[in-house]
Amino acid sequence: MSFHPDTSVLQRGPQETPPTVVGRPTRIVIIGAGFGGLAVARELGNTVLEVTVIDRRNHNLFQPLLYQVATAALSPADIAEPIRRTLGRYKNIRVMLAEVTGVDQTARHVLLEDGAPVAYDHLIIATGSEYNYFGHDEWRAVAPGLKTIHEARLIRQRLLLSFERAELSQDATEKKALLTSVIIGGGPTGVELAGAIAELGRYMITRDFRKLAPEDFRVILIEAGPKILAAFPDELTDYAWHELAKLGVDIRTGVRVENITRGSVQTSGGTIPAGNILWGAGVKASPAHKWLGLEAKMGGRIPVGPDLQVEGTKGIYALGDTALRIDDEGKPLPALAQVAKQQGEYLGKALREQLLDGRPSEPFHFHNRGNTAVIGRHAAIFDFGNRRLKGRLAWLLWAIVHVFLLVNFEKRLLVTVQWLWRYVTRQRGARLIDENAATGLPATTHRSET
């Protein structure tokens, strides 16, 4: 069985029904191995379908705990699994580490930056989202977002190095700046980072540094809108605000960021010198819409129908953060892991029913499993729509849910138990500064490696 197809049978327009090809397996190509893409792949595993999963990274990431890598509680490998391992048991699935550059809808080919085109009969786009710097992409280098392992390592690195430099500094102004972290964006990621950094900083300073005082350490959370955690009801937001304040986080709402440079943030409320600047102020979909010749609107999300098929195409689907799906109440589904996962499972089953059993599928419906954010040790919030939960009990539920999700994610119980143990005992296992780091600190010199 050759992987490279006889394309002559496939010379049809993009709007036609995908061919039912007799004599060779139907080819499913999935771009993106996040929660959504992997869920599709798992549903199609060990069938007669020929499935290819393309990702630019070799690992899939449990993003909900990425902030814990950034704050040295977890190692990258604890929340990342090689895609080949995840899918290794399915003999009909091929994994490709490659960068997609476009889609040829006429030839039904996915085009790669470096490699032969990949033919598909059905194409699933699940490429997620990235941080939106709202036209200021130059801020990315000085204020990284938190989407990848690389960024998490970079943030961890800058945070730890700024403490080290503060310990050595003889200059009070410089010391104050180095011990200031500014987090831009008051959504769940910003809140989780602010809480975790506040906890880590106080703990480290008290225990490990001789020349720093906990009161020198500042975490500032900046939000342009009137409230943090805007997706949550006021009752939970108020609680989160209160808990963050208890951790010493200085929350500034209604403040716009005007410029960011290495080592300082200029806002509508004044300039803040800071050793650490983090970005979490909004996401946009990956540029996958360009591959389909669609114009960017609604943050670049691709409009899909009730069966997740991209509007105006046949055999091309989008899901998760990449897709724009309007629910029955006329609101777009949020960019959440649970949406991507449910859509992936739905689409995998639907394709199986359609292609293997020859029967049509019901439309997709989202079941809200609860929206959550964790503020710190023993403080979290849950919004189930009709019910709300906050405080210690919510934190316990958050921890249990994440242990189960993580075990399910990577099938490694021991690591997970260990994580919970480290997290609860406040041991920080992964406080590593890579010796070759490009740190982006407001540094005077760069340490050389011999």
Place this chain on the structure above:
Amino acid sequence: MSFHPDTSVLQRGPQETPPTVVGRPTRIVIIGAGFGGLAVARELGNTVLEVTVIDRRNHNLFQPLLYQVATAALSPADIAEPIRRTLGRYKNIRVMLAEVTGVDQTARHVLLEDGAPVAYDHLIIATGSEYNYFGHDEWRAVAPGLKTIHEARLIRQRLLLSFERAELSQDATEKKALLTSVIIGGGPTGVELAGAIAELGRYMITRDFRKLAPEDFRVILIEAGPKILAAFPDELTDYAWHELAKLGVDIRTGVRVENITRGSVQTSGGTIPAGNILWGAGVKASPAHKWLGLEAKMGGRIPVGPDLQVEGTKGIYALGDTALRIDDEGKPLPALAQVAKQQGEYLGKALREQLLDGRPSEPFHFHNRGNTAVIGRHAAIFDFGNRRLKGRLAWLLWAIVHVFLLVNFEKRLLVTVQWLWRYVTRQRGARLIDENAATGLPATTHRSET
């Protein structure tokens, strides 16, 4: 108590006895927080001495298992611990992350690249060793050695990426090169890397790659001398050779390396195209001898007396890979972790006896705890001098010894048990390719990050 001293009392020549200063604590400065430096610091912990530990990294590393990070069995954080955590319990010890640029023996100051000079009464130099490229430092970028976490990550990255690229390659010659790993140097590190890469490669190809065959995969171990593991007796070397060959490693002794470029090694026996080139062909001491105005000889090691004091100085000591100590049989002590550790413990105790109890110390004697190398799962060698051990039993002993050493190193039993479990079950937990890697592969393009 101010950390910055009144240096007026210290204006003496370098050859004089260190002053016994009345009215302030004696200041001990330790450069380097490896096995040796940390052992000194621990012995001096919670005394009235004022101890400063300076390192250019924020973590200390359990180097004997670094090859397992390079081959994706362990995460960096599993074998690295923040120095501040290791020493946090000792209130008289200060840790500085800084790059040392020199020693002013007249003023008794350690000079830093970026920070105020640090005054000492006694100075301990324990800065370890680095790979020796024998005048070809340009090879470092294409053939990294294995001394730091950064290098281990880089090697892991290149190894995994070369498999990914081979899976996509349409060109048989390129594929063959990508699946070839060349390891230069047949010492313990070279042998351990060769064995681990051979095992990892076969396992990954069989389980996770659809377009690669185990027989396409080659590991070549090049040694300029007549035998591998030259420090071991022939009986053990022969066994190691046999076991490596069983793993499919192609061992080439008596072969000199003439040039290394990105993607190929030119040797006295011909040119080998290779996706992965690793260097383990000899070490030299860190450049610390320059700080003391000594000329480099014997690989830059600093000659020390029976009390580890640097010859021609008072109050300056060197130990571990940095020091040259001739034993009673007229041979230099080897550059091994156990030598550094024993010397550190000795020196710490000796300083305590001298400075706190006012009594002189016995000279240092090395106790050989056994020299070991591991070839692969279930195969290792031990040389105790008078006794030798090889095979499964040696491997079991190696594993037990390393579990104990690691538990002692980082005080984390759970991680260690988990490591042993993963190692025995062949799960590879840390197969991560960082998305921003400068990989140095013979690549045609560079994957971009959005």
